[in-house]
Structures are given as C-alpha cells and as structure tokens.
Amino acid sequence: MEHMSSLERVVTLEEAKAALDKFWRPKPNNVFVSASQAVGWVSAVEVKSKIDVPPFDRATYDGFAVRAADTFGAAENSPVELKLVGRILAGTWPKMHLRSGSSVEITTGAPLPPGADAVVMSEYAVADGESVKIYRAVSPGENITKKGSDIKKGQTVIGRLKQLNYLDVAVLAAVGVNKIMVRNRPKVAIISTGSELMEPGTKLRPGKIYDVNTTSLSEAVKTCGAEPVVLGIISDRFSAIRAAVNRGVKVADVVLISGGSSVGVGDITPRAIGSLGRPGVVVHGIAMKPGKPTFIAVVKNKPIFGLPGYPVSALMVFDQLVADYLHELSGVPRGRKSVVQAKLATKVLSARGRRELIPVKLVGRDGQKFAEPILKGSGAITSLSTADGYIEVPLEREIVDEGETVEVKLFWGSEFV
Amino acid sequence: MEHMSSLERVVTLEEAKAALDKFWRPKPNNVFVSASQAVGWVSAVEVKSKIDVPPFDRATYDGFAVRAADTFGAAENSPVELKLVGRILAGTWPKMHLRSGSSVEITTGAPLPPGADAVVMSEYAVADGESVKIYRAVSPGENITKKGSDIKKGQTVIGRLKQLNYLDVAVLAAVGVNKIMVRNRPKVAIISTGSELMEPGTKLRPGKIYDVNTTSLSEAVKTCGAEPVVLGIISDRFSAIRAAVNRGVKVADVVLISGGSSVGVGDITPRAIGSLGRPGVVVHGIAMKPGKPTFIAVVKNKPIFGLPGYPVSALMVFDQLVADYLHELSGVPRGRKSVVQAKLATKVLSARGRRELIPVKLVGRDGQKFAEPILKGSGAITSLSTADGYIEVPLEREIVDEGETVEVKLFWGSEFV
Numbered sequence: 001m002e003h004m005s006s007l008e009r010v011v012t013l014e015e016a017k018a019a020l021d022k023f024w025r026p027k028p029n030n031v032f033v034s035a036s037q038a039v040g041w042v043s044a045v046e047v048k049s050k051i052d053v054p055p056f057d058r059a060t061y062d063g064f065a066v067r068a069a070d071t072f073g074a075a076e077n078s079p080v081e082l083k084l085v086g087r088i089l090a091g092t093w094p095k096m097h098l099r100s101g102s103s104v105e106i107t108t109g110a111p112l113p114p115g116a117d118a119v120v121m122s123e124y125a126v127a128d129g130e131s132v133k134i135y136r137a138v139s140p141g142e143n144i145t146k147k148g149s150d151i152k153k154g155q156t157v158i159g160r161l162k163q164l165n166y167l168d169v170a171v172l173a174a175v176g177v178n179k180i181m182v183r184n185r186p187k188v189a190i191i192s193t194g195s196e197l198m199e200p201g202t203k204l205r206p207g208k209i210y211d212v213n214t215t216s217l218s219e220a221v222k223t224c225g226a227e228p229v230v231l232g233i234i235s236d237r238f239s240a241i242r243a244a245v246n247r248g249v250k251v252a253d254v255v256l257i258s259g260g261s262s263v264g265v266g267d268i269t270p271r272a273i274g275s276l277g278r279p280g281v282v283v284h285g286i287a288m289k290p291g292k293p294t295f296i297a298v299v300k301n302k303p304i305f306g307l308p309g310y311p312v313s314a315l316m317v318f319d320q321l322v323a324d325y326l327h328e329l330s331g332v333p334r335g336r337k338s339v340v341q342a343k344l345a346t347k348v349l350s351a352r353g354r355r356e357l358i359p360v361k362l363v364g365r366d367g368q369k370f371a372e373p374i375l376k377g378s379g380a381i382t383s384l385s386t387a388d389g390y391i392e393v394p395l396e397r398e399i400v401d402e403g404e405t406v407e408v409k410l411f412w413g414s415e416f417v
Numbered sequence: 418m419e420h421m422s423s424l425e426r427v428v429t430l431e432e433a434k435a436a437l438d439k440f441w442r443p444k445p446n447n448v449f450v451s452a453s454q455a456v457g458w459v460s461a462v463e464v465k466s467k468i469d470v471p472p473f474d475r476a477t478y479d480g481f482a483v484r485a486a487d488t489f490g491a492a493e494n495s496p497v498e499l500k501l502v503g504r505i506l507a508g509t510w511p512k513m514h515l516r517s518g519s520s521v522e523i524t525t526g527a528p529l530p531p532g533a534d535a536v537v538m539s540e541y542a543v544a545d546g547e548s549v550k551i552y553r554a555v556s557p558g559e560n561i562t563k564k565g566s567d568i569k570k571g572q573t574v575i576g577r578l579k580q581l582n583y584l585d586v587a588v589l590a591a592v593g594v595n596k597i598m599v600r601n602r603p604k605v606a607i608i609s610t611g612s613e614l615m616e617p618g619t620k621l622r623p624g625k626i627y628d629v630n631t632t633s634l635s636e637a638v639k640t641c642g643a644e645p646v647v648l649g650i651i652s653d654r655f656s657a658i659r660a661a662v663n664r665g666v667k668v669a670d671v672v673l674i675s676g677g678s679s680v681g682v683g684d685i686t687p688r689a690i691g692s693l694g695r696p697g698v699v700v701h702g703i704a705m706k707p708g709k710p711t712f713i714a715v716v717k718n719k720p721i722f723g724l725p726g727y728p729v730s731a732l733m734v735f736d737q738l739v740a741d742y743l744h745e746l747s748g749v750p751r752g753r754k755s756v757v758q759a760k761l762a763t764k765v766l767s768a769r770g771r772r773e774l775i776p777v778k779l780v781g782r783d784g785q786k787f788a789e790p791i792l793k794g795s796g797a798i799t800s801l802s803t804a805d806g807y808i809e810v811p812l813e814r815e816i817v818d819e820g821e822t823v824e825v826k827l828f829w830g831s832e833f834v
Contacts, residue, residue, distance in 0.1 A: 036617075036631075036632050053626075055621060055626060091613030091624055091625060091653075093623040093624040094624075108726070109726065166636030166828070170629050170632050170633035170728060173628065173629045173631070175627070176615075177618070178616075194508065194526070195506065195507060195508030196507040196527070198593075200453075200589070200592075201593065201594070201595025202593075204472060204593060206473075206528075207510040208472075208508060209470075209472060209526070210593045214590070215453050215587050216584075219456060219583030219587070220583065236508075309525070309526065311591070
C-alpha cells in the first residue's frame with residue numbers, strides 16, 4: 001500500500017524533470033575520433049586551420065608561369081617570345097627565381113616560382129625547347145590560386161558544438177586534420193521487460209508477442225546521437241530486473257526499461273530498482289497519457305527511465321521525457337524538421353489535468369497538411385505502421401477542435417515532410 | 418598526338434552516358450541483413466506479415482475479463498457481483514472458458530479467455546478471493562485489443578524498394594521478422610592521384626597539399642547508399658595507377674579516380690587504364706565545366722570514372738555523372754530535399770556549347786533565398802568551406818540573369834533548408 005501511495009503522487013512532466021535535476025544532471029564527455037569518420041558527431045572544440053589553403057601560390061591551370069608585365073601587348077597575331085628556363089610539376093618545389101623575359105612551364109597545382117605573378121594557359125602558348133611564344137596577355141594574379149585564398153592560417157574552419165556534415169570533414173582533410181575532439185555518444189542501456197515478450201526471429205508461443213521496444217527505442221536513441229546497448233528481454237521477476245538494471249548502470253550512462261511499470265500484478269520494476277541503492281525511484285507517475293505509470297530513478301549516479309510497454313507509447317514518452325537529456329549529452333541538435341504544423345483532422349477530447357499524447361498520421365488534402373489522430377491509441381500494439389508522429393494536448397486543454405492548427409512532433413524517418 | 422585527338426571528341430553528358438550504356442549497365446544485387454540493423458537499407462522484396470498483431474484478443478488494461486452482457490446495469494451505487502474464477506497473466510495462455518456470471522482477473526497484454534468479450538478496468542472493480550464487484554458496465558469489445566487489429570496476417574508491412582526508417586524496423590520486429598532481403602550497397606573504390614597529395618595528419622612538405630577527395634568522395638558515395646573502399650593516394654606514375662585501378666575493379670563494383678585526368682604533363686591515367694583491357698576508355702572529355710577532362714572507362718565489366726582533382730569540381734562532376742548509377746544500384750532514392758529553388762544573386766556568364774556547373778552559397782535575404790555564385794570557381798582548392806551546392810547552366814545558355822530563379826543542387830549536409 002505504501003507503493004500505491006507513492007503512485008498517487010502524480011506530478012507534471014516539468015515537476016518530474018525538476019525532481020530528477022536534484023540527483024542527476026547530464027554531463028557531456030569528449031573523445032577523439034578519426035576526422036574521416038566524424039560525420040554526424042558534434043565538435044567539442046573550435047578547429048582553426050594551422051595552414052594556409054592552398055599553402056602556396058599555385059597554378060590554376062597547365063601553362064607557363066610568367067611575369068605578367070612581360071606579356072603585355074601579346075596577341076594572337078603578335079606573340080611575345082620568352083626564354084623557357086625550366087618546368088615545375090605539381091608536388092615539387094621550384095628551385096629557380098623567375099627573371100624578367102623568362103618563363104617556366106608549370107602544371108596545374110604546381111607552386112609558382114618566386115618572381116612569377118601569373119600563368120599563361122597552355123592553349124595560348126607554343127613552346128620549343130628553348131623558348132615559348134605567348135599569344136595572349138595576362139594580368140598579375142591571372143590563373144593563379146593565391147596562398148590562403150581558400151582558407152587562411154588561423155581561420156576557424158569548424159565552430160564549437162557543430163554537428164559535422166560531409167563538407168566539414170572534407171574541410172578538415174584540406175587543413176590536414178585527421179582527428180577531432182567530439183562529444184562522446186552517451187551509451188543507453190535498453191531493457192524490455194515482460195514475460196509475454198519474445199525475440200523477433202523466434203517462433204511465437206501462445207500468449208506471447210514479439211518485443212518491439214528493443215528495436216524502436218534503439219533507433220530512437222540513435223537519432224539523439226546516443227549509442228544503444230541492448231540488454232534484451234528480461235522476465236518480470238524481481239531478481240532478473242534487479243540484475244539487468246544493475247548491469248545497465250554499469251555499462252551505460254542512461255538506462256531505459258520499458259514495460260512492467262504499471263500497477264498490475266507484475267509491477268515489480270520500481271521495487272527491484274529501489275533495492276539497488278539511493279535515491280532509487282524519485283518519480284513514479286507523471287500526469288501524462290500515455291505514461292502515467294512512468295518512473296524515474298537514480299542509482300549509482302545514473303538515471304533510469306521506466307517507459308510504457310506499448311511501443312508507440314514508449315516512443316512518445318521517450319521523446320517527452322528522455323530525448324532532451326540525450327541531445328544535451330551528445331550535442332546533437334534536434335532536427336529542424338522534427339516538428340511540422342498541420343490542421344487537426346478530427347476533434348480530440350482529453351482529460352483536464354494531464355498532458356495527453358496522441359499519435360497522428362499526416363495526410364495532404366486540398367494542398368493542406370492534416371493530422372489524423374490514430375485513435376487505436378495505446379490499445380494497439382504498434383500503431384507504428386501508420387503513425388508519423390504525435391500531438392500534445394496540454395494539461396489545461398480538454399478539447400482540441402477539428403481544423404485547429406497543431407504541432408506534430410515527427411517520429412524520425414517519417415516519410416512526410 | 419593520337420591521345421590529343423581523342424580528347425577533342427568532346428561529347429555532351431547525355432552522349433557520355435549513352436556511350437557507357439553500351440558497355441555497362443548497373444545491376445543491383447541483394448543481400449540479407451539483420452532487421453534491427455536495416456535502417457537506411459532498401460528492401461529488395463515486399464514483406465508481408467505472417468502473423469496477426471496482436472496474435473490474440475488481449476486486455477488493453479489491468480482488470481477483469483467478463484462477458485459484457487453480465488455487466489449491463491452496473492453503476493457506482495449498484496455494482497454487479499461476478500464469480501472470480503481465476504487469473505491470467507501476460508505471457509500465459511488461458512486454460513478456462515469464461516461462463517456467464519463469471520469473471521477472471523487479467524493483466525495488461527494477457528490473452529482474453531474464450532467466452533469473455535470485454536475487460537472491466539481495475540479502477541471500477543473490487544475483488545475478494547471468491548468474487549468481484551463491478552461498478553461500471555462495459556460494452557462488448559471494451560478495453561480489448563482485437564487479434565489482428567494492428568496488423569493483419571498477410572498484410573504488406575514493407576513495400577518493395579522502400580528505404581527503411583526506424584518505424585519500419587520496429588514494424589518488422591512486431592511481426593517477428595529478424596532478417597530482411599535488401600539491395601546490397603555497391604562498393605566504390607576511391608583513388609586519389611597526384612604527386613602533390615599528402616594524407617591528412619602527416620606533415621605537409623613544400624609544394625604538397627592535403628588530399629581532400631578521398632574524404633569528400635567517400636562521403637558523397639555514402640549519401641548514394643554505396644560503400645566507399647579507400648585505395649588511398651597514388652602517385653602519377655603509369656605503373657602505380659595501373660595497379661591501383663586493377664585492384665579497384667577487383668574489390669569494388671565501381672571505381673572513382675580523381676586528379677591526373679587533364680591533358681597536362683602528368684596525364685597518364687587514361688593510358689594506364691587503357692592498358693588494362695577492353696574496351697578501356699570509352700569517353701574522354703565531356704562538354705562540361707568543370708570536368709572537361711573527365712573520362713569514363715570500362716575494364717573487366719566495371720566502370721571507372723575519372724574525376725577532376727579539385728574537390729568541389731570532383732563533387733559536382735560526381736553528382737552529375739556517377740551518383741545516379743549508385744542510386745540505381747543501392748535503391749536509395751535521391752533525397753527530396755536535394756534540390757532547392759533560389760534567386761540568383763549575381764548574373765553568371767557561361768560559354769555556349771558546354772554545361773557549366775557553378776558552386777553557390779545560399780543566403781536568406783528579405784525572406785527570400787538567394788544563390789550566390791562562388792566565383793573562386795575551380796581555382797580554389799576547396800570552396801568547400803562556403804559552398805552549399807551548385808547550379809547548372811545548360812549548354813544552350815550563355816547568361817543567367819541576376820534575380821532569375823535557379824535550381825540549386827545541394828551538397829548533402831548543407832545547413833540550409
């Protein structure tokens with residue numbers, strides 16, 4: 001009965017987060033990763049270039065390095081003849097100093113010799129062994145890529161807390177960086193509880209269903225920039241749950257445990273966690289549907305979130321309660337396209353005094369976006385096959401009218417944009 | 418001189434693709450992957466559910482399974498009393514048949530016993546050992562999730578050629594599927610040539626630059642659903658290039674080789690490839706800027722694409738010439754957000770008779786999206802630090818005016834949406 005009374009201390013989502021705050025705050029960690037594998041990771045520090053790019057004045061095209069002044073007046077029918085004093089290949093360093101009246105053959109990307117200030121493209125020159133005829137004048141700087149013109153030494157190439165995309169890692173390569181300090185991906189242990197659960201790929205026995213939450217929560221965790229650690233299906237026994245959670249707080253930064261948190265005959269998860277140490281369960285029951293039996297515990301300085309067993313419910317509660325902490329740890333921002341506006345297709349009713357989360361399907365009609373509530377609700381095992389996301393009816397609302405504009409929080413990977 | 422003449426047979430992009438068509442067509446392959454790892458892969462076959470989900474009528478909430486008709490008339494001040502004949506836990510299979518006047522305690526997710534057609538939630542019932550008082554009437558089907566209500570046996574849960582998202586893999590778990598046949602990711606060998614190139618992380622020597630294309634092309638290849646196989650930096654020597662390409666056609670489905678394809682002193686790549694067997698080089702020179710020295714070869718039934726050495730040029734030519742083949746092999750669709758409309762910020766000039774690709778930066782101004790041409794052009798080593806994508810000026814256009822609406826092909830990972 002003590003247990004029941006703790007359940008009756010239902011709190012709002014904000015109060016639940018404040019209660020956790022007293023015992024645990026997300027502390028990001030950093031790690032070095034190979035720059036070529038860094039796409040998707042978040043920079044922990046600003047990166048400045050230690051070199052100029054290009055590191056020297058270089059020929060933009062194949063041709064002849066010259067002093068531009070020497071070519072003035074050159075034209076198709078009045079070439080200028082210059083002495084040919086050598087050849088510079090890309091990847092080599094010029095040994096000569098170019099004097100007036102001279103030219104050096106040069107390949108694309110090769111460093112300009114000192115003294116030269118322009119390149120005449122091959123098309124406008126004809127060389128023999130001793131000299132070269134120039135058929136077009138060039139101005140100083142022409143067909144040259146100046147040292148540092150692309151990236152200057154000391155220039156910031158990657159800002160701090162930037163999720164790296166493929167251009168970023170290419171820029172890191174250009175400035176010679178092969179490893180970068182990034183926010184480490186938090187590890188999230190995932191436990192599914194329920195004697196009715198079986199692993200996909202096995203033969204379903206009577207009364208059993210396949211475990212979905214291990215898969216769906218693993219993927220949800222990845223979208224927050226975190227790394228799932230699958231601990232598998234655990235039966236509803238006290239000792240099994242206790243052992244699994246104990247392992248979770250050892251191997252991971254955060255533990256998710258779904259199912260088994262309602263006040264049914266099998267409600268032993270919070271008790272099993274409570275037995276692992278202080279403070280144990282700090283919140284049991286949030287004024288939210290689904291998710292009322294949701295709990296939050298802290299054991300060995302690691303947070304443990306108890307989520308509903310129904311997959312869509314688990315995903316919605318994960319999004320409301322857990323996702324922000326993982327984003328904070330990983331540095332990965334919530335996608336800008338994680339929320340879309342739509343018109344509500346049919347009126348929904350909600351109980352005052354609790355936040356209600358309703359899965360919706362997005363449909364386009366008459367050039368407008370509509371959110372159709374999936375009223376199978378938590379009674380359906382998945383609803384996954386149809387839901388694009390969910391809407392939130394706040395505590396103080398009892399009704400949201402048909403046609404009202406709502407914010408749909410998209411499940412990652414939704415086809416609808 | 419023979420080589421020069423082949424270069425003068427410059428063809429359009431369409432003609433180049435048609436020339437390749439004669440010798441090579443992309444043939445997708447299939448492979449089984451673990452369903453829990455299948456996000457991002459593309460289904461090779463339709464997947465139908467072999468089970469009903471849920472597989473049986475189940476209790477949506479904790480409570481008492483009843484015949485609904487037995488509860489008619491039950492109310493807060495006039496409970497109906499039923500005989501309590503047992504208890505069904507989730508994960509077990511009921512042994513009893515429920516007769517009129519009886520009730521069975523049942524937990525969330527447990528199978529309904531034959532004879533029962535509704536569940537009274539715990540909140541509306543008080544049980545002692547022998548009987549249960551029901552304080553609220555239920556109608557048939559109430560608080561029950563019907564067998565197959567979420568997914569029906571035989572129902573298609575994944576269409577063919579669907580790129581799997583996280584909801585898809587969760588649905589696969591729900592129907593018990595743990596492996597799925599997907600389009601195999603084509604392997605793409607990536608070779609950078611140029612004696613001036615050095616690997617990032619090493620100390621830059623005079624006249625050298627860091628290799629960017631290995632990194633940027635690897636990432637570009639991944640966005641097409643393909644798997645890069647990095648063969649590294651190869652010097653401009655005939656034998657080294659020949660050996661690298663030979664290795665490429667052995668280990669990969671497609672070979673990319675960047676740099677070394679212009680008609681400079683170091684232009685030995687097409688000849689080295691030509692020496693590997695028929696048909697060898699089938700296109701050398703496309704009427705496109707950048708990318709005129711681009712070539713296409715076929716050796717041992719594998720296509721080899723020669724791309725420019727400049728990173729942005731290489732990415733643009735990759736996108737124009739190679740990306741579609743990789744998308745066809747992997748089944749991964751081009752992202753819907755890969756093209757955005759913008760107004761051209763400044764007039765651009767182009768030569769008639771060639772397709773011109775111009776890197777652009779996207780900027781928002783007065784609520785409109787503008788594409789600013791990056792006129793460093795191919796002369797800049799990267800332009801990567803600023804380019805969001807590129808625009809295409811077709812063969813027949815010589816000028817695109819300021820303010821004209823253009824299609825910007827985004828480099829993947831652009832911040833601008």
